[in-house]
Amino acid sequence: MTLKRLFIILILLLDAVLARDALAETGSEAAVKSAFLYHFFKFIDWPEAALQNNAMTLCTTNADHLGDSLLVLKTKTIGNRPILINRGISIKELKNCQMVFISGSDDTDAIIKTTQGLPIITISDKPGFIDQGGMIGLLQGDNRLSFEINLDAANAGSLHIGAQLLKLAKRVNNEK
Amino acid sequence: MRSLINIIILLIINNTVALSDSSAEDLTNLSIEELLNVEIISSPRLGQKTSQAPTSVSVINASDIRTFGWRTLADALNGMRGIFTSNNRNYSFLGVRGFNESNDFNSRVLMMIDGQRMNDNIYDAGNIGQEFMLDMDLVERIEFVPGAGSSIYGANAFLGFINVITKKGKAINGTQLAGEVGSFDYYKGRASVGKKFDNGTDVLLSASHFESAGPQNLYFPAFDKPGTNNGIAHNMDTERAERLFGKVQYEDLTFSGGVVDRYKRVAPASYGQVFNDPNNFTVDRQFFGNLSYQKAIDDKTSLLFKSFYQGYDYHAEDVYAGKTRIISVDEIVGRWFGGEAQLTTNVFDRQRLIFGMEYQYDIRQYQVNFETNPYALYLDTNRGGNRAQLFAQDDIQILDDLIFSAGLRWDYHHQIRHMQLNPRLGLIWNPLSSTTLKLLYSTTFRAPNAAELDTNLYNFGINTKLQEEHIKSYESIVEWHSTDGLKLFGSLFYNHATKLLDDDSPSQLLSNMDEYNIYGAEWEAEKRWDSGRLLKASHTYSFMANELHQGRRAHGSPENVFKIHYAEPLFNNFAKLGIENIFIGARKTESGNAADAYDLINMNLTSDRILEGLDLSLGVYNLLDDHYQMIGGGSNNILLMNGREFRFKLQVTF
Numbered sequence: 061m062t063l064k065r066l067f068i069i070l071i072l073l074l075d076a077v078l079a080r081d082a083l084a085e086t087g088s089e090a091a092v093k094s095a096f097l098y099h100f101f102k103f104i105d106w107p108e109a110a111l112q113n114n115a116m117t118l119c120t121t122n123a124d125h126l127g128d129s130l131l132v133l134k135t136k137t138i139g140n141r142p143i144l145i146n147r148g149i150s151i152k153e154l155k156n157c158q159m160v161f162i163s164g165s166d167d168t169d170a171i172i173k174t175t176q177g178l179p180i181i182t183i184s185d186k187p188g189f190i191d192q193g194g195m196i197g198l199l200q201g202d203n204r205l206s207f208e209i210n211l212d213a214a215n216a217g218s219l220h221i222g223a224q225l226l227k228l229a230k231r232v233n234n235e236k
Numbered sequence: 237m238r239s240l241i242n243i244i245i246l247l248i249i250n251n252t253v254a255l256s257d258s259s260a261e262d263l264t265n266l267s268i269e270e271l272l273n274v275e276i277i278s279s280p281r282l283g284q285k286t287s288q289a290p291t292s293v294s295v296i297n298a299s300d301i302r303t304f305g306w307r308t309l310a311d312a313l314n315g316m317r318g319i320f321t322s323n324n325r326n327y328s329f330l331g332v333r334g335f336n337e338s339n340d341f342n343s344r345v346l347m348m349i350d351g352q353r354m355n356d357n358i359y360d361a362g363n364i365g366q367e368f369m370l371d372m373d374l375v376e377r378i379e380f381v382p383g384a385g386s387s388i389y390g391a392n393a394f395l396g397f398i399n400v401i402t403k404k405g406k407a408i409n410g411t412q413l414a415g416e417v418g419s420f421d422y423y424k425g426r427a428s429v430g431k432k433f434d435n436g437t438d439v440l441l442s443a444s445h446f447e448s449a450g451p452q453n454l455y456f457p458a459f460d461k462p463g464t465n466n467g468i469a470h471n472m473d474t475e476r477a478e479r480l481f482g483k484v485q486y487e488d489l490t491f492s493g494g495v496v497d498r499y500k501r502v503a504p505a506s507y508g509q510v511f512n513d514p515n516n517f518t519v520d521r522q523f524f525g526n527l528s529y530q531k532a533i534d535d536k537t538s539l540l541f542k543s544f545y546q547g548y549d550y551h552a553e554d555v556y557a558g559k560t561r562i563i564s565v566d567e568i569v570g571r572w573f574g575g576e577a578q579l580t581t582n583v584f585d586r587q588r589l590i591f592g593m594e595y596q597y598d599i600r601q602y603q604v605n606f607e608t609n610p611y612a613l614y615l616d617t618n619r620g621g622n623r624a625q626l627f628a629q630d631d632i633q634i635l636d637d638l639i640f641s642a643g644l645r646w647d648y649h650h651q652i653r654h655m656q657l658n659p660r661l662g663l664i665w666n667p668l669s670s671t672t673l674k675l676l677y678s679t680t681f682r683a684p685n686a687a688e689l690d691t692n693l694y695n696f697g698i699n700t701k702l703q704e705e706h707i708k709s710y711e712s713i714v715e716w717h718s719t720d721g722l723k724l725f726g727s728l729f730y731n732h733a734t735k736l737l738d739d740d741s742p743s744q745l746l747s748n749m750d751e752y753n754i755y756g757a758e759w760e761a762e763k764r765w766d767s768g769r770l771l772k773a774s775h776t777y778s779f780m781a782n783e784l785h786q787g788r789r790a791h792g793s794p795e796n797v798f799k800i801h802y803a804e805p806l807f808n809n810f811a812k813l814g815i816e817n818i819f820i821g822a823r824k825t826e827s828g829n830a831a832d833a834y835d836l837i838n839m840n841l842t843s844d845r846i847l848e849g850l851d852l853s854l855g856v857y858n859l860l861d862d863h864y865q866m867i868g869g870g871s872n873n874i875l876l877m878n879g880r881e882f883r884f885k886l887q888v889t890f
Contacts, residue, residue, distance in 0.1 A: 087263050091261040091262070091263045092274050094264070095262075096271060099264075123487055128535050129261055132262040132264060164432075164436025166434075168434070200276075203299070205276070224268065
């Protein structure tokens, strides 16, 4: 084996080791929120009956301000289920979703009312969301995002929220 | 050569296999713990991941501002790596990585609020003291980019740029009243309302009033004679400022506007004014209105449009003793408007393209100086014209872990003769997920400002041949971070600045004469714990060689700047203590001696757990009560700063 070939192989090996996405320490708000949504899919268990269409569907009813960032989720799978994204659908159609992201101009009360007791995770970045009956609230403070969980609401929908999420949540509301 | 090409082809194939969709920012590969630690960033031309931006960004946020009790933007910036602020008892000045031109009103730093340029069109001043537009309580985040990375932002980003991002109404979420009292009759009151409505509209409105008497007696050794009150300036440090700021955001549309009006009595009488005369004062008034629209056209392309209207007024009176008591009056009016368009697209595989254009029309650049009693007009000028800028940047992902960033900016500026073309190049390598290496090169210019062009300084005349200043920046950077909040940063930098404006002797006219070589090294270590504890230390070594003086250290440039910030939550998060230690090395003065090195220690204790909605803080500034030295000017070679100061702040939100 010539030295040159050895060199090529070495470089390729090194490159294979190093060829992975760079880890970011900073990101846009939309990208961080989208990544949180992906992790919520991973760490929440839905009852089998709720997963009959063999995909995980994320829905929004209005302008969600997540832009392109949300589209990265389309390339991901949860288990062997792809993530589908249904943006800007009507409140009536939400029943087929596994997750609903509520933001800005959405009618929070109407959405919570429609999804109450169903295996649909409701997530919002509106302040006080979990006190309104929502399941996961995204909070922004200290230039970072965090989240809080309303365990009662999730339990009512027969959703199982993983221990890791509960551990990392800023606040878990299960006072009842 | 053939084998090299083979390697490159093989590398590309190898990496294409590993490639996922790189068009949008993807943070899903981070663990949820890491996500909780991701810092959110928004300077629109930086791109999204700062670890991949061809710059070295440093960031402080609202919580840091609260923890360390920074009262002005100058206070906060003084806590950032590589910056050292100075003060002449009227304005605050920024030094960046050893570079300090005293009295340049920060015209070599681009100052922005939410991405909107704030430097005025007379002095190109970037105000950072009480004459700055915003209360620190309205600031969500401050981003600072020194040197090389900044050039795509335009002509004032000579040494770097600062972007101050304002809070959303949602962050206030109600009505907020704040009151502050402090040493030297310091009082400040602020009322703000903020809310995000159900239809998505976010509104923030805020007004404040500040006043401070300053030390009752200030001592100036240069005036220590019986005829000038033995050097005592009595009640000469008075300062007042009023501010208004508002922002409305609905879907893709944001309107923001603000106004600041600040009065300062000027004690030092550095340039022949009558000492200890309360009629020596300045008034700075600045306003802006900005409408911006940001829209994602599709998955890969987004557009940003902006329009703005801004103004700056300056009024100053100086008392001189001739046969009569003469008052010299400066009246300055600047008005300008403009717009901006920017397109960011990822339509080409493995590339991120930014195209942008900016336009500014200077409506008025009006400067008047006259004396009363007897009346004499010395200066009455006005100018106006176009500034236009086109820029493009392409971040090409050569390999999955290697980005080549190429940017080019074209400038037309009515205050200089030639169009300017400036490149910015960067190579960004992520050999490990935790490690980034960057090599950066850029050049930029600064046009002489209206005051430099038109002011007939001390009646020596004006130089009609002034040209733009130039700088070339080179920087190499290493960044490393752990998964649990530890960040390390190291940089070696070299800047070469030429044709800088200075008073030429014997003509006393401004001319493009100065040349500096600035070499330096900078490091920073920062660790944030989940508990809220913070430890951050940075050190900047620099040597700014004045090539007009045989490469000797330039005036005003400290060899070392060293900073430590420590924050500790106390009593189970009931309170938080922030301690700040800032060391600035000795700085040579024009007359050959030096302002001594000093070490400034500030402490601030905050608590928001006493009552719901109540936030209290107690700060001690300059704990060691050291009357540290700043470089003065004119007859005051050295100025002594205030000793220990206290501030108590109470804020109620409901």
